Amino acid sequence: MTLLAGLDIGGTRIGVCLGRKNGAVIASQSFPTPQAQAPSATLSQCVLILRELQERHARGETLHAIGAAVPGPFDPKSGSFGDVPNMPRWHGFDFRTQLTELAGCPVFARNDANASMLAEALWGSAQDVSNAIFLTFSTGFGAGLWLDGRLYEGPRGLAGEIGHLRLSEAGPVGFGKCGSVEAWLSGPGIVQQAELEALCAKQRGEETKLSEPHLRTEFVFEVARLGDVAALRVIQQVAKKLGQTIAILADLFDPELVILGTIGIAHYDLLEAETRRVLHEEALELTARGLRIQPSQLQLREHRAALASAASEVQPT
Structure with a gap:
């Protein structure tokens, strides 16, 4: 072979x-x-x-x-x-x-x-799907577009660079922009959010594991699973931004399936409820209703x- x-x-x-x-x-x-x-x-x-x-x-x-x-x-x-x-x-x-x-x-x-x-x-969840989107959701954030049964990359290979899109004027920095999709939905961006939340928690007199030095993305999710209130607020914000991003992509491309990479594989159970709620709130009703979101198995x-x-x-x- x-x-x-x-x-x-x-x-x-x-x-x-x-x-x-x-x-x-x-x-x-x-x-x-x-x-x-x-x-x-x-x-x-x-x-x-x-x-x-x-x-x-x-x-x-x-x-x-x-x-x-x-x-x-x-x-x-x-x-x-x-x-x-x-x-x-x-x-x-x-x-x-x-x-x-x-x-x-x-x-x-x-x-x-x-x-x-x-x-x-070729080998995974989109084998029998004509329209799907893959979201990297790792150190960076980008979208791979499978439209009408083929990969769509654009004339310069830049289609799907949604990490550069600005979701808010303020917020963490990613892809060179405050409030970009990548700033909200990447490992480094999640750490930025956690560091800010730790400062806010300290000002409120609230205990949180997020105040520890040298935060890692995985640690933020770990302490959220243990019930750390500040960490749970960060995860809620990440899930909200993920829902908004998927809603934008859903209204633009009407996919049948959205597949999540790295962070989504490990932690979609923490993100799913709020992501779904925001998706249904912001996308067209028919688009949101027919859309499946799932972690990648291949990754x-x-x-x-x-x-x-x-x-x-x-x-x-």
């Missing part, structure tokens, strides 16, 4: 995998994203890991292509990054050319939202979004 590789480039971690055109992952490995390292050095590290995986798990097989899921903005035609908000050293980096030269095989790259949506259409399996970028382009052998 055709041997493919996947590179999942994230603002927090980078993953490398070997797999097949049918979505099966043979082996994978990940490491923290080196923020201070040049992108070319990071790609060299990825290719070294890839060669080691190939030697251990697919010795003697020819690697046909590498697929990549990368943070947006990213132009799939030129293979270059735009101004990636969480990875400034990657701004303008010619990703595809560099990786092709290092790996010696074709490279097919898409932004992570589009790659994830494609994986859902629990390592780096299949990256694999999908190659699997969709390579003919089976």
Whole structure:
């Protein structure tokens, strides 16, 4: 069967995998994203890991292509990054050319939202759906659009960059804007909200675990589950903004299905009630009534979004 590789480039971690055109992952490995390292050095590290995986798990097989899921903005035609908000050293980096030269095989790259949506259409919840949207909901926030049975990326690969849309004049900062979707609905944005809520709680004389230093997104959800009132207020606000964002997308595209990535996979049970309430309050009644929202199942399996970028382009052998 055709041997493919996947590179999942994230603002927090980078993953490398070997797999097949049918979505099966043979082996994978990940490491923290080196923020201070040049992108070319990071790609060299990825290719070294890839060669080691190939030697251990697919010795003697020819690697046909590498697929990549990368943070947006990213132009799939030129293979270059735009101004990636969480990875400034990657701004303008010619990703595809560099990786092709290092790996010696074709490279097919898409932004992570589009790659994830494609994986859902190939192997996941959207296999029998004509119109669906994937929301990344991680270090950043973007939308992958599956419209009328095909991936829609726009002429420059910028369709679905909803993280840049401003939901409010004030609020946390993300994607270079106060009150943007990404500011409200990303890991760093949730931490900003939690830090502010901790200050407000202190002024009210209210105890909260959010006052601890070096907050992490996961910790905010953990203490919310334990009943921390301040943390629950943060989660309520996040759920409200998620509902507003999905309502905008629902009214624009009339999808049958919205699939949630990373944070939505781990914590949609805490977000669902308020998200649904706001969706029904703000979207057209018929649109909201017919819309399913669910966490991704595929995202629990390592780096299949990256694999999908190659699997969709390579003919089976």
